[in-house]
Amino acid sequence: MxxxxxxxxxxxxxxxxxxxxxxxxxxxxxxxxxxxxxxxxxxxxxxxxxxxxxxxxxxxxxxxxxxxxxxxxxxxxxxxxxxxxxxxxxxxxxxxxxxxxxxxxxxxxxxxxxxxxxxxxxxxxxxxxxxxxxxxxxxxxxxxxxxxxxxxxxxxxxxxxxxxxxxxxxxxxxxxxxxxxxxxxxxxxxxxxxxxxxxxxxxxxxxxxxxxxxxxxxDFIDLNSKVEFAHRMALISDITYNNAKKHCKKNYIVVDPDNTQCVLALDDYERCVRGIWQNHILEPKCTLGRPQDDRWTRRSLQEDPNEFILSVPQVSNLWCRDFNYTLSDSWANDxxxxxxxxxxxxxxxxxxxxxxxxxxxxxxxxxxxxxxxxxxxxxxxxxxxxxxxxxxxxxxxxxxxxxxxxxxxxxxxxxxxxxxxxxxxxxxxxxxxxxxxxxxxxxxxxxxxxxxxxxxxxxxxxxxxxxxxxxx
Missing domain, CATH: 3.40.50.1820 (Alpha/Beta hydrolase fold, catalytic domain)
Structure with a gap:
């Protein structure tokens, strides 16, 4: 002192x-x-x-x-x-x-x-x-x-x-x-x-x-709040939200894999928000390339056409906020x-x-x-x-x-x-x-x-x- x-x-x-x-x-x-x-x-x-x-x-x-x-x-x-x-x-x-x-x-x-x-x-x-x-x-x-x-x-x-x-x-x-x-x-x-x-x-x-x-x-509050936020913003349905809240008991982070109803509700949630850019839900989500897994192969799409309907479309001329960030890397590395x-x-x-x-x-x-x-x-x-x-x-x-x-x-x-x-x-x-x-x-x-x-x-x-x- x-x-x-x-x-x-x-x-x-x-x-x-x-x-x-x-x-x-x-x-x-x-x-x-x-x-x-x-x-x-x-x-x-x-x-x-x-x-x-x-x-x-x-x-x-x-x-x-x-x-x-x-x-x-x-x-x-x-x-x-x-x-x-x-x-x-x-x-x-x-x-x-x-x-x-x-x-x-x-x-x-x-x-x-x-x-x-x-x-x-x-x-x-x-x-x-x-x-x-x-x-x-x-x-x-x-x-x-x-x-x-x-x-x-x-x-x-x-x-x-x-x-x-x-x-x-x-x-x-x-x-x-x-x-x-x-x-x-x-x-x-x-x-x-x-x-x-x-x-x-x-x-x-x-x-x-x-x-x-x-x-x-x-961590627990921040991550758990995403499901309620998605419901308030009309990104998920009342049914999905109520099922998740009921069967997951408002814990969407640590999920028992044997809790089938909770797993299914969260799967519905993920399908609905997959194409949302979480930094700002009203702005476009940039996808530089499709995920490299079987879900995106032609055979997979033939077997489950819903995967195509729910997939993130690629738009070549889409403006994304991420583009602005590349300017910093170019500038600061000079x-x-x-x-x-x-x-x-x-x-x-x-x-x-x-x-x-x-x-x-x-x-x-x-x-x-x-x-x-x-x-x-x-x-x-x-x-x-x-x-x-x-x-x-x-x-x-x-x-x-x-x-x-x-x-x-x-x-x-x-x-x-x-x-x-x-x-x-x-x-x-x-x-x-x-x-x-x-x-x-x-x-x-x-x-x-x-x-x-x-x-x-x-x-x-x-x-x-x-x-x-x-x-x-």
Whole structure:
């Protein structure tokens, strides 16, 4: 635990650093321009590495385009696990986007500014975590394997080192955020920050809350909610849903193979949702090739023509959102891009937007209890999800929020209502509270997985209001 003398000395150092520095200084390297972007960047971008044990954790830092001396600081992690924070920066919440029309002309993909960036209201550290994600790497073979627990621990150590090198941000409000699988990691990091503050660990962050979008939270709840979601969205019939609910006893994950009625009901469910793209049930599902099994052979189709009727048709000229993602791989693997980003040569063989080859152990199947324990702290939590997301359906999100509400005796302070952007419904929201703890839940109307990728403007307005302590 830090002694009062050490705390005083550190505070004096902080005051001197913040008060007498005419300009904010940074530990990373400045990136004033990027290949594929015309002209200089209209925002302050820094990139760099922070050493954490055997790992070199890469990050993009974008200074707030508002008032960086007062605006909040946000540590942001993308899900996966294994998806680079570049994914969030360019597709979801950052100030850049790919120019698809210009990029179709060939050559290096083109970038352009995006107006409704969360960096209008906050300074954001986009962290490539865990190790093996994006440009983050390990210097030893033992350092490559990761897990939920290790990922959170490394992110927390990264954070302390980063703010130690950038002490001007210790006085501004601090938030932890992420989406997708980072719904597991974000509350774990928040818990570590709270424990560090209570133990007097220096430097002391000005933690105000955390936020999770389309968040994985509890394996059992998340996966089980898919069947109910499919029924609510009219993807399966009443008969199929009622049979599954009755015979599977609302457990669609661990199924007894001898429970014939449950198996048949789930088989009907699978047939109905096979052709649905779960990231967004209203968008096309891309199939680059048909599955290579007997079900798809001509003989099989002759024996069971229903398989043909229920199969996923191939459409050669079908636009798919996945096409956008290939631009990131083409762009980030270019040598001039990596030089501009100050990437260390020889540390990454092939950059992937989402690295599916990382060695990773999911050792935290649920963080509901972590969320519940944090209700005793002076924190604010924002949970948001797209209402057309079948990867992490809103049905499950509502379920675990209600369990926290009941266990922690939270009070409903803002009943279910629409929230608006430009006089149009952006989604729906409700709010719970207890003492100085506040939990805001919001849907993004028409959003998929993750919500900010589909409705960037609406999600910016939602974040800006929440982080500014305004009602949605």
């Amino acid at each position: 830090a002694t009062p003398r050490n705390q005083l000395l550190y505070f004096v150092f902080l005051v001197i650093t913040v008060t007498f520095s005419p300009e904010l200084s940074f530990s990373g390297e400045t990136v004033s321009s990027l290949p594929g972007f015309s002209g200089d960047l209209p925002f302050n971008l820094q990139t760099g590495y922070i050493t954490v044990g055997d790992s070199a954790m890469f990050y993009y830092f974008i200074e707030s385009e508002g008032n960086p001396r007062k605006d909040p600081l946000l540590l942001w992690l993308t899900g996966g696990p294994g998806c680079s924070s570049w994914n969030s920066l360019v597709y979801e919440i950052g100030p850049l986007e790919f120019d698809l029309d210009a990029s179709l002309e060939g050559g290096l993909p083109h970038l352009r500014s995006y107006d409704y960036s969360w960096t209008k209201s906050a300074s954001i550290i986009f962290l490539d975590s865990p190790v093996g994600t994006g440009f983050s790497y390990s210097t030893t073979p033992e350092g490559w394997p990761s897990s939920d627990t290790k990922s959170a621990d490394e992110a927390y150590e990264f954070l302390l080192k980063w703010v130690g090198e950038n002490p001007q941000y210790l006085q501004v409000p601090f938030f932890v955020g992420g989406d997708g699988y980072s719904g597991i990691i974000v509350p774990l990091i928040t818990k570590l920050v709270v424990e560090g503050i209570e133990a007097g660990v220096l430097p002391q962050l000005n933690l105000k809350g955390y936020l999770v979008g389309s968040p994985n939270t509890d 040598n001039t891009v990596q030089e501009a980003l100050h990437v260390r040569k020889g540390t990454i063989n092939q950059w992937s937007r989402c690295n599916q080859t990382i060695s990773y152990t999911k050792d935290q199947p649920s963080v509901v209890q972590v969320h519940q324990n944090l209700t005793d702290k002076n924190l604010r939590l924002l949970v948001y999800t797209g209402d057309r997301d079948m990867v992490v359906p809103f049905v499950g999100v509502v379920q675990w929020i209600k369990s926290i509400k009941n266990a922690a005796n939270l009070t409903l302070s803002d009943k279910w209502r629409p929230w608006f952007v430009d006089a149009q419904v952006g989604g729906y929201t409700r709010k719970y509270e207890k003492d100085s703890y506040y939990l805001t839940y919001a849907t993004v109307k028409g959003g998929g997985h993750t919500a900010a990728e589909y409705y960037r403007r609406e999600c910016y307005e939602m974040f800006n209001r929440w982080v500014s302590f305004y009602p949605l």
